[in-house]
Every structure is written in structure tokens, then in C-alpha cells.
Amino acid sequence: MTERCDLLITNVHAATMDPSLPGAYGAIEDAAVAVTGNRIVWIGPRRELPETAADQIVDGEGQWLTPGLIDCHTHLVYGGHRAGEFARRLGGESYEDLARAGGGILSTVRSTRAASAADLYRSAEPRLKALIREGVTTVEIKSGYGLDLDTELKQLRVARRLAQHHPVNVTTTCLAAHALPPEYDGRADDYIALVCDEILPAVAKEQLADAVDMFCENIAFSVEQCQRVIDAAHRLDLPVKVHAEQLASTGATRMAARASALSVDHIEYITDEDVAAMAESGTAAVLLPGAFYTLKETRVPPVDKLRAAGVPMAISTDLNPGTCPIASLRLMMNMSCNLFGLTPAEALAGVTRAAARALGICCSRGVLRAGLRADMVLWPMESPDQLAYELGALQPADVFFGGRHVTAG
Ligand SMILES: [Zn+2]
Structure with missing residues (x-):
């Protein structure tokens, strides 16, 4: 010194x-x-x-x-809210039922497409400020409520602009493969082609994303379709992350590990082989107890096995209008202990060191x-x-x- x-x-x-x-x-x-x-x-x-x-x-x-705390998985730039859907779920309808009926992610897509960039900035700012007040100094923000080129770009530009006006580092992730937009109904492969051939190259050209994410699930995209997104991301030199095995076991985690993904996120349904593949590839687990809690899930991620295999366990809010409208990373630390069995020290590692791993920034932060x-x-x-x-x-x-x-x- x-x-x-x-x-x-x-x-x-x-x-x-x-x-x-x-x-x-x-x-x-x-x-x-x-x-x-x-x-x-x-x-x-x-x-x-x-x-x-x-x-x-x-x-x-x-x-x-x-x-400084790191929230490594958020969808905090979006239009509208889904309080009505919250009430319907309390009345007994499932997340999958609502998604299949055109609610869920697609209702937020309609609101986000209709919102101006200024509207999106104004509605996202209080969420970001709530995180900052809790000691968060780095936030990842995903797109994925546009599902068309213009709106995906609009969301990512708003995320970048939020960083310019607040004391927080923002990393951005393009999640164009989040859901099938209604205009592509029955043509999922054509939409994946749009993501790979137009949306991702345009996002990369404007340097609007630090990573590429995808929703690999029975109600979203298949392993084969997600593999095409991974290949397109790698052609653009962008690392990948995967929303994997939240609702069922699909093979998404092993696909992600083969691609040296930064993280696989949710992972309530991963198998022993998946854990071994993550340990081998150095892929971090991102645990999202707020979504687990909101959806009243009962299957917890295999924390004991992840711990034994030495897989870094990050904790995040998943801040989004459907499955976790909760802008509190500290509450997620508490939930990770009470619902998933982490120790308080693992919870703090989950929002610092392990979260930095999940974002590929552990050489500078965490x-x-x-x-x-x-x-x-x-x-x-x-x-x-x-x-x-x-x-x-x-x-x-x-x-x-x-x-x-x-x-x-
Ligand atoms: Zn998410």
C-alpha cells in the first residue's frame, strides 16, 4: 500500500x-x-x-x-402488475393454468410493450431503490417481457439507464427466450429463430447485454430450442444462464453445465447427476426462495447435495410481477434459511461471493x-x-x- x-x-x-x-x-x-x-x-x-x-x-x-450485497437475478423492469392473478391463485388456479390461459408472463408482455421507456423507468426506479436501501450495490436485470426486438431493446436500455442515475452496478441479461409471444402461437421454432438471428445480434451490437438467459421448462422452451439459443449466444461471445427445473426435471441443468453456464436458476427438480455436472463445470446454483414461497411449492432444491459437491449457492429475489413481487434481498436471505436450510453464513455468501460467481464478476466483487x-x-x-x-x-x-x-x- x-x-x-x-x-x-x-x-x-x-x-x-x-x-x-x-x-x-x-x-x-x-x-x-x-x-x-x-x-x-x-x-x-x-x-x-x-x-x-x-x-x-x-x-x-x-x-x-x-x-455490498448482490441481487443476481431480477426482472425488475416491467409494465403493469399482476395483483389480480395473485387473487386467482389464492382461489386455487395454478401458475401453469394462468400461463396457458394467456395470463402470467404474457399479461406482463402486453403491459411492457404498451409502456414507454419513460414509464418503464419510472415504475422500475422504486423497486431498485428498495434494494439499494437494503445495502444492494449490484443488481442483475433481465429483459424478457418484450419478446419482440423493439421491446427487448427498450427494456435493456432502461436497465442500463437506471445504473447511470443510481449508486448501483447493473448487469443486464437478455431473456428473449422467456415465453412464446402470442403472434408466434404454435410456431416456437420460428420464434427461437427470431431470437437467435435478430434479437440477440441486435442486443450484442448495441452492447446491451452481459449475458443471455432462457426459460427451459415444459410451459416454455425445450432443451433443444434452448440449445439453439446457447449456440447463438456463444457465437456472439456472450455467457449464458438458464431458468431450469423449477417445475419439473427436464435435463436443462446438464445442458447448461455442458455450455459452461454461469448459473442455473431455481433448480428445485435437479437430480444427483445434475449436481455432479454443475460441480464439474463450475456453474453456480441460484436459489430463489421468494418464487418458491409465492407459488407455494413443496419441493426444495437439494441444498445438502449442492453443499457437499461444493457448488456455489447464490440467493436472489427473482423480483418480478408474477412469482416474486418482493423487492427485499434480506427477506430472501431469511427465507433461504427457513425454507431451504441454509446457514446464516451461507445466506450472506449467497448474496455476495456466490452471487458474484453467478454473474461472472467474482474477480471484482463479492x-x-x-x-x-x-x-x-x-x-x-x-x-x-x-x-x-x-x-x-x-x-x-x-x-x-x-x-x-x-x-x-
Ligand atoms: Zn426469473
């Missing part, structure tokens, strides 16, 4: 989430963190801090510092370590176990975004 840094935080405990440090949180008690520019340049026990001058010194008052981006949250708590345990009252005291102090509690 040089003798001078921009920001020095002392008198904190750091839950670094660095797996090379001992303990589930990689904790450093009585730590100091030095930042220059937007990077951490030194972190360790305060007593080992080299002599250094700092432009700004923050006294952490014995609170805990964590990496852990507090010298050289990585200084996205950090200071929490007024005595133990990092409180993050998954305590909701509502426990809020960030301070957030540092790229080393810049952006909120004070």
Missing part, C-alpha cells in the same frame, strides 16, 4: 466472505480497510495496518462491514479483499448472523459504493 489513501475505515469488524480466511464469514475482528479510487488497497487487523495518511477517516464504531471494488456496507449489529435473522429494524448504517460514501443511516 502507498503511504496515502483516499478513505480509511477503522474500528470495524469485517465479514470479508473471503474463503481463504478462516471461519464461515472470513471474519477479521477489529479490522481496518484502506481505499484508493474505487478499490480496496489494504484490509486486515488494525494492529497490522501500515503507517498511512488518509484524506477521509471513518470510525466504524465497532460495527460490522460486509461486501468479497472484501485488496484489489477488489470497494462496494461495502456498514451494519449496526453485533454478529453477521443477524443479517439473515433480523428484518425491518436492521438497516445499513453506511454504504460505500466504489469507495464513495453514498448513504448515512
Whole structure:
């Protein structure tokens, strides 16, 4: 470290989430963190801090510092809402029934196509701000409610623009293969051709997506159709992610693993062979307990097997108007413990280190370590176990975004 840094935080405990440090949180008690520019340049026990001058010194008052939280799977740019469908599901209709009757995703497609970019921005902003208030500093946002070239581009441009006006990193994912648009009814292969030959190349040309996603499920697209989307993404040098095995076992996870996918998401119905394939390919699991809860599912993802195989387990909101209209990543941490059996430390890893893996950004974010981006949250708590345990009252005291102090509690 040089003798001078921009920001020095002392008198904190750091839950670094660095797996090379001992303990589930990689904790450093009585730590100091030095930042220059937007990077951490030194972190360790305060007593080992080299002599250094700092432009700004923050006294952490014995609170805990964590990496900025990462919500790695959201659909937060959309038109309208589906509260009416919520009521119908409470009356006994299933998600599949509603989807087959033209509701579900397709009702949001109609609203999103009808909305202007300004409308989409205005309705998405409060959702993004709710996440930011909870200490989220990186959000992935998917398209997939356009299902035509213009609307897919519109959604992705809005996602990019949200990042320009808020203290948050946004990664974008093109999910044009989310559902079959009504004008292609009975012609799924033709729609996949549109996705591969027109939508993805246009998205790539404008550099609007960091990855490509697809919904591989009996009510969406087959493994063969998704393989065509993967091939098209790879021709454009874009990594892939897959909504896989949420409602049934389909083989989607093994397809994703063969394609070295960044993540497979949902995965309630994966098999032992699928887990082995993920471990082999380094593909992360993204667990979405909010969708599981909303759909009143009973089959949980095989957390014990994923843990035993060393598959990184990310946790995300899946924030979307149908199956998880809940803009709270902290609630998802709590649900991942109560519904899926994760430990509080695994829940925090799921929204930091593992979420960074699921987005392919673990070289820059998700852990507090010298050289990585200084996205950090200071929490007024005595133990990092409180993050998954305590909701509502426990809020960030301070957030540092790229080393810049952006909120004070
Ligand atoms: Zn999703």
C-alpha cells in the first residue's frame, strides 16, 4: 500500500466472505480497510495496518462491514402488475393454468410493450431503490417481457439507464427466450429463430447485454430450442444462464453445465447427476426462495447435495410481477434459511461471493479483499448472523459504493 489513501475505515469488524480466511464469514475482528479510487488497497487487523495518511477517516464504531450485497437475478423492469392473478391463485388456479390461459408472463408482455421507456423507468426506479436501501450495490436485470426486438431493446436500455442515475452496478441479461409471444402461437421454432438471428445480434451490437438467459421448462422452451439459443449466444461471445427445473426435471441443468453456464436458476427438480455436472463445470446454483414461497411449492432444491459437491449457492429475489413481487434481498436471505436450510453464513455468501460467481464478476466483487471494488456496507449489529435473522429494524448504517460514501443511516 502507498503511504496515502483516499478513505480509511477503522474500528470495524469485517465479514470479508473471503474463503481463504478462516471461519464461515472470513471474519477479521477489529479490522481496518484502506481505499484508493474505487478499490480496496489494504484490509486486515488494525494492529497490522501500515503507517498511512488518509484524506477521509471513518470510525466504524465497532460495527460490522460486509461486501455490498448482490441481487443476481431480477426482472425488475416491467409494465403493469399482476395483483389480480395473485387473487386467482389464492382461489386455487395454478401458475401453469394462468400461463396457458394467456395470463402470467404474457399479461406482463402486453403491459411492457404498451409502456414507454419513460414509464418503464419510472415504475422500475422504486423497486431498485428498495434494494439499494437494503445495502444492494449490484443488481442483475433481465429483459424478457418484450419478446419482440423493439421491446427487448427498450427494456435493456432502461436497465442500463437506471445504473447511470443510481449508486448501483447493473448487469443486464437478455431473456428473449422467456415465453412464446402470442403472434408466434404454435410456431416456437420460428420464434427461437427470431431470437437467435435478430434479437440477440441486435442486443450484442448495441452492447446491451452481459449475458443471455432462457426459460427451459415444459410451459416454455425445450432443451433443444434452448440449445439453439446457447449456440447463438456463444457465437456472439456472450455467457449464458438458464431458468431450469423449477417445475419439473427436464435435463436443462446438464445442458447448461455442458455450455459452461454461469448459473442455473431455481433448480428445485435437479437430480444427483445434475449436481455432479454443475460441480464439474463450475456453474453456480441460484436459489430463489421468494418464487418458491409465492407459488407455494413443496419441493426444495437439494441444498445438502449442492453443499457437499461444493457448488456455489447464490440467493436472489427473482423480483418480478408474477412469482416474486418482493423487492427485499434480506427477506430472501431469511427465507433461504427457513425454507431451504441454509446457514446464516451461507445466506450472506449467497448474496455476495456466490452471487458474484453467478454473474461472472467474482474477480471484482463479492468479497472484501485488496484489489477488489470497494462496494461495502456498514451494519449496526453485533454478529453477521443477524443479517439473515433480523428484518425491518436492521438497516445499513453506511454504504460505500466504489469507495464513495453514498448513504448515512
Ligand atoms: Zn426469473
